């Protein structure tokens with residue numbers, strides 16, 4: 682069976698696209714490998730999404746988006762898309778269990794945490810090292826170290842310090858996050874921020890805790906060795922587009938497919954450093970309107 686439109690990812694971009702498709706009467710399937718609401722599930726507080734003058738917690742906003750997705754009547758398939766390819770004139774989405782053909786697909790798959798090799802994480806420590814903070818939801822009374830100096834690291838520090846002690850380890854001599862976020866984190870009793878601190882080694886000690894060896898320096902590369910213990914380590918060192926499932930042929934032909942409104946990218950997957958929920962939602966709506974217009978123009982024309 683050929684369906685009108687597929688959406689890969691149920692974050693703000695994918696959900697906004699599904700809601701817009703419903704308004705145009707386009708039959709839609711949304712594929713989601715994790716939680717609906719996407720990365721917003723990990724955000725401590727969202728203060729810049731229009732419509733919430735006092736701000737809203739990330740999980741609460743994700744919950745509202747999930748509700749709106751349900752109301753859109755789009756079919757939600759909770760499976761990971763393993764490949765996106767082309768079969769003559771149709772796009773094929775393949776998961777472990779099915780292959781579905783679409784006239785058009787919106788890729789709204791966001792980003793994945795960047796892999797780091799420095800510091801190297803030994804295999805016996807991996808169950809205490811995380812790249813997404815929601816995996817630590819429910820942890821209480823622990824000491825959590827966070828490596829990173831950007832918005833995500835400080836946002837994670839805010840969520841985690843509600844129930845834990847948190848040390849944020851920043852390699853450079855200043856933070857790269859929003860000034861207000863850094864100020865809030867620094868004013869929290871349970872948050873310690875150490876700048877000019879590079880973690881050079883991670884080891885698991887017999888009791889299970891992690892020992893982090895650090896090189897603290899004056900920015901000249903030299904400096905004193907030190908260290909700290911932590912129950913858990915969170916790596917917040919950047920994110921990359923999560924588009925590894927798109928075939929090379931489609932990536933090569935993407936500009937032409939985009940011009941024909943058959944393959945569109947929306948949200949963080951395509952936004953470089955401009956990764957914000959309202960931008961993603963706007964792009965999802967825009968992409969769905971473009972596809973719906975194309976489907977209307979070509980109605981009755983065999984693909």
Ligand SMILES: Cc1cc2nc3c(=O)[nH]c(=O)nc-3n(C[C@H](O)[C@H](O)[C@H](O)COP(=O)(O)OP(=O)(O)OC[C@H]3O[C@@H](n4cnc5c(N)ncnc54)[C@H](O)[C@@H]3O)c2cc1C
Pocket residue numbers: 689690691692693694695712713714715716717718719720721723724725726727728729730760761762763789790791792832833836837923926947948949950956957958959961
């Ligand atoms: C800690 C933190 C705090 C933030 N705070 C704010 C804030 O205050 N304000 C703000 O505007 N933005 C904030 N953001 C950014 C915001 O969360 C993102 O910009 C937004 O979620 C991007 O939406 P998206 O739909 O493009 O991608 P995502 O939200 O990343 O959603 C993509 C979805 O696609 C799914 N997916 C990926 N690959 C596949 C696949 N192969 N098969 C099936 N599903 C797949 C993922 O599981 C995910 O659910 C924050 C982000 C973080 C990490």
